[in-house]
Amino acid sequence: MLFGKKPGYDPDYDLKLEESLAENKYPAEKMAAARAAEHTSLCAQVCTPEVWDKYKDVVSSGPAKWTLARAINTGVMYPDSFVGCHAGDRESYDDFKDFFYPVIEKYHTGFSMKEGSPPQGTPSERMDPARITVDLSDSAKGKIASTRIRIARNLSMFPLNPGGSRESREQVAGLMAKVYARIPADSDLAGEFFLHTDISEAKRQELIDDHFLFRGKDRMQAASGYHQYWPHGRGVYLNRAKTFINWVNEGDHLRIISMEMGGDVKAVFERLSAGAKVIEEGV
Template identity: 35%
Template sequence: MLMKKYLTPEIKAALEKLTTRSGWSLKKAIRSGVENPDSSIGIYAGDSESYRVFSPLFDPLIRDYSRYDMSGHPSDFSLDGLPAKNLDPEGRFVISTRVRVGRNLAEYAFPPAIRAEDRARMEAEILDVLSELTGGLAGEYHRLSEMTEERRQEMVDGHLLFKQGDRFLESAGVNRDWPQNRGIYHSSDRRFLVWVGEEDSMRIISMQRGADIKAAFIRLKAALDHIHSRLEFACDEILGFHTTCPTNLGTAMRASVHIRIPFLSQRPEFEGLCEKLGLSIRGIHGEHSDPSDGIHDISNKRRLGVTERDIYQTLYRGVETLIEWESNLMGRATSRRQAAA
């Protein structure tokens, strides 16, 4: 766990009596790691100020995880000149593509520390902005507190809606006041979503069936251009966009595919290959879940110190390589079966 690696007795003594304006303390920040010793990170920010007040702990942890020298976070969402063809037009491998970013509003504490009355005000401000979206981004908002259990479960099963936070987020305080002032906005075709009040104040998502990665990125950028013009987000030039979990700092972007690779994923070199490609591996039901029927969730590992353009290239090249390897392994398996027949 990175928190334990860098929480020396000297740093603990220097930080344990400090608090941010929203009341976030070292004890609250590390509570999830203390209660969940299998956590890989073990620390959360309660507000933007956390990254300054507790920087002797956060900074080395961020450098380690993100391989980042704190020299300044760049931004470039242009995709001009990059490959754009659909890598799997027949749908043999890639089931869906999803690109999301996390955002926290500069005015408010983050979900682990926000007060109930502020959560209500923030939800109203976000909905005002989302109501202005037009065209393919226009949609409707559904509050979790007003959903039937059947409707909620249907949306969770369809990978549209977030669930109450897992034990890591529970310990961090993200689930407080559940499910009040939380909800989902989605376009009529459900290719554009905004989660309000999950791990970060907003999770802004572009998703679709198949492997058209560029289309998902372009849709997300169009939405962000409007939302960024109307809301002020917690960010700075060094850490990029501030997020509850320090692993999401920077672009706060996770670009992923659900990809069917049963042959490759059984190979001992699979994890090493993904690491070399700059990719992370999850199960299809999110972090800490397992793969199903050879289907894995594959996404960019780095978010900080890289641009959105870099992330597009990482995912595109990664998916292209995984499909090539899986195709070769499928071909070998077929040849063996034919030879044995």
């Protein structure tokens, strides 16, 4: 079963390197056109011929063995993208720092990769709901139809998904299955993990129709490598109330989502924080 992917080459799912990049050559004409256009991706702004020459033969020191050609493929193929580049592993950011650092600084205006902003405490400690000292008024809550808060997490022991393999994706999913299985049955977070490759077509369509299950199918993400080996290792975790949802290997390793009808933003964040802590401790 391909679960939405067309047989053979499907640009919505399959990775294909742009012709010049496939030969490890700088796509000079396309990059010049991108820089002359009304919109220029961050990738095209930063990846000058000088940057390319510095890194064209470099391979990342991490498990993805990433290259600059792979990093910029999305931006070259789709110049209307905003960022247009991807890292294949955490080491890529430093191994190609004269490319990735400026991209990050352009995206996060005012942030300095040299000075940094060292985080204090663990991720779950930084998401402590007790740090929120104000509440929305009843009037404000009454104006909110629904509330949804989400965070993304990637696991340091695996390559990032653009540089991942079928095996690494399945290992992420297998690890998360064990984490979910250890959530106490009486917890509000307890629920069921559905893998794309294990569920029936009827259940899959039900989850998609209810907007709980992702379908992939994105050309820009496909050009990065996000959708390689589709649908293996992909799935969704739902608690019983369907207010705590995890997307596994949709793009990042984890998209952790808390949502409910109404405007109780603090309650939604408290659930998100509790779920993130369970995952952090379980991993």
